[in-house]
Amino acid sequence: MPTGVALRDAREQLFEAAERILLRTGPHGLTSRAVTTEAGCAKGVLHRHFADFDDFLAALVQDRIARLDAQAAALRAAAGTATVTGNLAAALTELFGPVAVAVVGLVTFRDDLRARLRQSTPHGLPLLSEATAMLAGYLAAERDQGRIAEGADPGTLAPTLVGAGHLLYADRTGPPPTTETVHAMVASVLTGATTE
Structure with missing residues (x-):
């Protein structure tokens, strides 16, 4: 049966x-x-x-990471449009949806899963490392367009934005931060870095 x-x-x-x-x-x-x-x-x-449950979990996380490709392409295409702060705030809000925040918690929670994911994400925390690369690519594109100061370092700004964004969204039980809160955080991180 x-x-x-x-x-x-x-x-x-x-x-x-x-x-x-x-x-x-x-x-x-x-x-x-x-x-x-x-x-x-x-x-x-x-x-x-799947070979085992950890193989399933690794595939789940990799599926989430793969979804960043479309978001990264859209963010790069937004370079030179709207405002840098607005584009980044929108990207962080999309990035830290409830499922992504839960997946980051899962990766943090399971040592064996992190070890498996080291093959595709050798440094940092899987999903957040790829998100950092996405934001750094966007910031570099904006710097090329003159909307980010020449001396600003996308490699420093991007992880700062991801870390601060994660802290805003990390509480699964509370309400998500408001649009204004995310926008204010991004503006604060970018102080002196934008030419807007």
């Missing part, structure tokens, strides 16, 4: 189930049984697609 339901795209449905669990209970509630139960499938489905 079959169990569970047929999965159209098993990997994506398992990822979505894991994200729902992360949002509801945090990293401590994320187990292979919880994921397959949430997805409505047999436990064996997860192990058919």
